[in-house]
């Protein structure tokens with residue numbers, strides 16, 4: 093790394109120690125830069141002269157790509173609709189079942205239960221906040237919507253995790269898969285979430301299911317990333333020591349890598365949940381119910397008050413979920429702490 | 434030392450390990466003439482092992498010693514195939530372990546070897562008990578059985594009562610004991626110990642060395658022990674291999690290393706160790722010039738002494754056990770008395786010296802004796818003799834060389 097510094101001679105600063113004499117044109121870097129920029133301007137002027145100054149992009153590549161995507165999705169919808177119908181059916185049943193349970197539980201029990209969890213996992217302050225805030229949601233008449241939204245989020249997060257853990261494991265084990273997956277994950281996360289709504293409708297119709305589909309695509313990347321990261325982060329010394337006793341790859345994964353990656357996976361679940369909550373209103377655009385629908389309706393009717401209440405209810409859910417899952421992740425992290433060395 | 438009697442357990446031939454772009458099947462030819470730094474600067478690669486060859490016999494504690502970065506960990510990792518060597522061969526019990534399939538390798542690690550790691554490598558999410566039981570769990574032993582066995586080994590290493598704690602709540606020394614228990618649990622024939630005591634402070638370290646010696650006396654495992662401390666190497670090792678920049682520069686018994694360092698690098702290590710505490714009587718003794726059996730006739734004894742020009746002779750039993758000494762004068766009197774055997778006049782005037790005692794230990798009880806002292810082995814057989822003055826001289830010489838080299 094270290095470049096041997098030539099011994100500095102006194103009295104002659106700046107003199108290059110031993111620049112080999114070069115033949116031909118000698119330019120310093122300013123001259124070279126000026127020449128390059130000059131050449132570039134000349135070339136552009138020449139191009140403008142040839143093609144005229146109102147040159148436009150030959151913008152005919154977009155439509156064929158868009159057409160191709162449209163066709164593909166249409167073909168998929170037409171030929172494989174039975175698959176998507178089955179998926180939609182299963183997801184919907186799961187959702188309705190959860191929702192009915194949430195609504196069946198008397199609200200004081202639900203509020204108390206969540207308060208208890210918040211107390212055990214976080215603090216009594218958080219417990220107090222959760223219970224008051226949830227009661228407030230109930231008093232504004234948003235309880236059923238809040239429960240529907242909760243069910244939606246739970247379903248979306250469960251599906252996300254079911255997708256993320258296997259993919260995360262694959263990405264952790266193979267650099268190739270990781271390299272392939274990475275740009276997709278970046279794209280999925282940065283793409284405006286509205287873009288997912290159209291194929292969602294085409295594949296699953298209108299309602300809660302397409303909203304869940306769009307939510308999963310939007311929210312799954314951090315769970316995949318953090319699963320992979322968690323596995324890769326397991327100290328090599330521990331992996332090596334475990335292996336030296338003759339573990340199979342499967343034992344290593346199930347008994348060492350995954351348990352040790354749990355804090356990281358939990359952080360992924362936390363992020364995924366937060367992103368799913370951010371999709372609640374967007375999901376309402378394709379017919380999802382719950383708080384998102386309330387907010388959307390308020391917007392369409394120019395009722396800022398109702399919109400604000402619905403929005404606040406979403407915030408309440410987000411805060412509770414965030415604090416509780418974070419505390420859980422921290423607790424797991426504590427359990428893994430090593431003082432070794 | 435006992436190479437003739439004990440079978441060969443492990444045999445390493447021309448092992449190379451190169452990290453970096455220079456690695457390839459022909460490293461031996463390409464890198465043979467280059468130093469470690471040259472390879473590092475010119476080829477951006479690290480030679481961690483350079484043409485290492487050695488044998489380990491069954492029941493032996495083979496110590497590998499060298500400075501940090503000399504390739505010790507790389508060597509043991511190769512033995513258990515956590516790292517694939519760039520070149521060379523490793524045979525364990527006659528099998529070419531580098532040619533193993535994945536399944537064979539797993540089986541080898543489960544049944545034959547147990548390793549203790551320099552940085553412990555305990556599973557932080559499991560209790561001490563489950564850590565100790567790890568090897569057995571991986572083998573698929575039922576829970577109750579493996580826990581019982583794990584408890585046994587935890588007791589053996591002095592950790593009873595800690596089984597339900599997590600490793601993070603244990604001190605470094607205790608964590609290393611968990612590592613040792615984990616390696617012992619599946620009762621492997623071969624133990625690979627990578628600087629097991631380096632992370633411990635000196636007092637605990639001596640205790641652990643003592644415990645290892647004790648355990649080893651009961652278990653008779655084949656041990657490859659890594660350390661960078663020669664005093665430790667001498668204490669636990671039957672033979673020591675000294676590594677430098679990936680190459681083995683000397684292999685020998687502690688005495689051979691101490692009295693005959695191959696080069697300055699090895700000599701540097703020996704400087705910190707007092708020779709008189711290391712070199713054993715067995716190393717400097719001579720074979721007994723004259724000895725007779727207790728049922729030989731006095732006449733035979735006299736003739737033996739006269740033939741050897743000695744004025745005394747050691748007397749042994751038929752199996753060679755040391756009985757005592759007879760002088761020429763005593764033998765002649767016995768002959769005149771007409772004794773049937775030389776047994777009659779035997780005088781046990783010397784307390785025999787143990788072969789495996791260090792010069793310093795031997796001197797402690799030879800101080801008030803004089804002349805030629807009998808040397809016996811562990812079972813009391815007469816194996817040699819040593820002059821008391823030679824012992825004293827050896828002790829002083831050792832001190833003098835040490836003083837000169839400081």
Ligand SMILES: Nc1ncnc2c1ncn2[C@@H]1O[C@H](COP(=O)(O)OP(=O)(O)OP(=O)(O)O)[C@@H](O)[C@H]1O
Nearest residue numbers: 452479480481500501502503504505506507508661
């Ligand atoms: N995975 C690796 N990649 C590159 N170089 C490595 C790797 N492992 C070890 N080395 C290099 O190989 C050489 C030998 O390392 P090794 O860990 O075997 O030394 P050691 O004798 O065990 O040292 P210590 O006493 O510090 O544990 C070192 O120069 C090290 O930098």
Ligand SMILES: [Mg+2]
Nearest residue numbers: 505506507551
């Ligand atoms: Mg090491």
